[in-house]
Amino acid sequence: MAEYEPIIGMEVHVELQTRSKMFCSCEVAFGGEPNTRCCPVCLGLPGSLPVINERAVEYMARAALALNCTIPPQCIFHRKNYYYPDLPKNYQISQYDFPLGVNGWVEILAGGKPKRIAIRRVHMEEDTGKLLHVAGNRSYVDYNRSGVPLMEIVTQNPPPEGLDQIESAEEAREYLQRLRQILLYLGVSDVKMEEGSMRCEPNVSVRLKGHSEFGVKTEIKNLNSFRSVYLGIDYEIKRQIRILEQNGEVVQETRRWDDERGVTVPMRSKEFEQEYRYFPDPDLVPLKFTEEWIEKLRSELPELPMAKLKRFMSDYGLAQADAEVLIDSPELAEFYDTCAASYKDPKTVANWLTTELLRLLNASGKKLNETRLTPAHVCGLLELVDAGTINRNTAKAVFEEMFNTGKSAAEIVRQKGLEQVSDEAAIESVVNRVLEANPNEVKRYRAGEVKLLSWFVGQVMRETKGKANPATVNKLLREKLES
């Protein structure tokens, strides 16, 4: 049977988290009473004119640079003309042949192997309003979202020399997640697929392996989570292969992902190309960028997630899985970085953060920056463990206490008297007491029931309220039971 390979193009829209909209000073915020965050400009009232939000341009330029794009010295806004009630001017201010960024790439790890996915362009535009269809065939429009700065990021198929394209649903999801991480690190968007601040419209085609011509592609809409992106694309690939295997023809169309049924269904046929009649918006002047401005933005870019991932693996000796967990949010990565830099064993810190900290964050529903935990506190705790002041079990309790109260480990240990008892004489007296009180168990142990050792340890720990150094307890018990 012939082998097919899928080619996936990704068109991603990201809403920026600027304070005001792309072309007016209305507030950008999710939700709100319908039509309360609008003005003559974002309502497209007669006579109103757009003014470019420089902050939004800066945000998008930073994103373009982080996606390894070139920023041409000039960019131009075009009008994209089409009629739709959520579009107040019946044209969208967008970009066409002079976008903000071109020829970039995003590095992904495809099964651990690095791949550079080619990006054709990054451009700026304004978001549309939202339609609300209610029972009784009525529709309402909410223009709160109208004019929110939107960034469009488009991949390039086929990729130029040296770069790659997306070739599976898994890679598509990976690409999207890497993109999300980068934008989170830049702080330009909250990148929430569920709230629509990141929207993805992939197009999928399949072809016989080894062929260079593309097959007929379909576009998938209504993918509202990373999971649905994966499932939708995977379904679409299989559907197209099935059609081709039965000598059928794939129809070029837009399909809607039905999350409940797990299938894509036709939305509207794209038999004729939409006619957008792009032309330069005469209400706006071309944006010109100096080399200095671009270089300044470039120099201000933070370390990006993929670089961080690699550094955590090489410098701190972390496994990819642990490093991934730590870099997923910039706050956690920075927290870890600070700990790892000042504590001798970065792997141990990684373990504590990926287990204890994440458990506490999940359980509390808090974000890291909402807790009072500091890297110094975490390192202080680990140093107490290393010094034998407290044991691991006590340390877990102290960690939780630190997480909740913001106190240092030393303070908690001191206040609660949790210091580990390593003094052999003190432990020995407890051990003696335990052995004397349990002659039967001593007999059974000496008769060969050695697994009772841990029971004895438990008794000693209970007597010492968990503070006894477990290693010393073990040693003394063994000595006495086996003498």
Next chain:
Amino acid sequence: MSDRLCNLTIHEIHELLRKKQVSAREIAESFIRRIEEVDPRVRAFITTTPDYALKQAEAVDQAISRGEAIGPLAGVPAAIKDNMCTRGIFTTCASKILYNYKPIYDATVVERLYMAGATLVGKTNLDEFAMGSSTENSGFFVTRNPWNLDTVPGGSSGGSAAAVAADECAFALGSDTGGSIRQPASFCGVVGMKPTYGRVSRYGLVAFASSLDQIGPITKDVTDCAIVLNAICGKDRRDSTSLDVPVPDFTQSLRADVKGLKIGVPKEFFGFGTDPDVQAAVRKAVDLLTELGAHAEETSMPSVEYGLAVYYIIAPAECSSNLARYDGVRYGLRVAPDSGTVTRQTRGSKSSIVSMFERTREQGFGAEVKQRIMIGTYALSAGYYDAYYLKAQKVRTLLRRDFDKAFEKYDILVTPTSPTVAFGIGERADDPYAMKLADICTIPANLAGIPGISVPCGFKNGLPIGLQIMAKALDEETLIRAAFTYEQHTEYHRKKPQL
């Protein structure tokens, strides 16, 4: 005296107010009475706002009684073309599609006039969305030329020019996309200026062709023109295309002195079947300026011949997009969809929303507007864009260069404003080409973005002739000086129509 207050210019009114010889209220009342008296015949106004004007006049009188110094426009009655947004006051663009539209904000120019203390007596008629040269394309009614009620006032700012000529306001604002201030000013025997593109904010001017539209004053003389310019020019952060350049005091240019001024007279502007009497009047004006010390010579600007063709690609292209927003969804006219349409479009059926768009626009727009939307849509379509829109932009660049070259040699260019005097109502209705020829001398300045002024320079059969003077970008000062000098040595601007 208070009977004929409406005859006065801005600077005359200001003198009377300053000397407390009249009150702003008396001024306003005089114009309101004049409107009641003549507007049923002239029909310059779509909306009159007498109560509003009186309220504004009241505030000016209070300021005067408090002993405050008043600016040159304080208490001066203005008319504003009905395509500039006035908060809470109908702004219809003379289109059925906006018949009921009241903006929620004031255009920047309106704000500036209010700040200067001007009073608003009404909103003037125009060709629908400023598309036309006679005001016959108004979706409501035709405005008459005060000099002869059977002729057109020109257009598209025909209402504004007629209102000034008929003394229904002391001055008016017009907008000029291809001559819409200068040509009606010429037809109505008043002064009209289109400033440099970007001099005056377009914020609140309902867009026709954004890269050409510019607001400017229509006044009774050049002095008034300078006074109004002072009030409305200047950078506006709400309009990205408004220029961030210093605004001179234009009244400083009101000097009768053209000694050494170099005048170019481009011969192409005398083609296009220009009326010999118009040609003679313009040449006589050039002779007068020469006598006063200017040097004039004939020159040639070949690319000007393509102005009309370029204009009728670029303007409709921009208009097709600018006017897309009138769809019945948010404001203005809404016509219910055809019965039998469905909520969601499926194969072979029409959705009710598309039907609503179509019916609203079908019934809301007049024939001229529809034609331009069609032309513009076509010119921007894939496959035609390069041949039309892009080519037109290239020719526009050539035309700009021709002007640049001319202004290396000359300080000003002098031409007729329009090839003829006002024509009869209905006379050119069936001849769209003849109609569009009326703008052939004015369009090049819009394409080049340079300032142009029309001042009265004679009469033919009792109808005014206009003299157009153009200067390089941002050189309104030379324009004003030349026009003022000419005006000081002629009497045409003092003539009034008999109504």
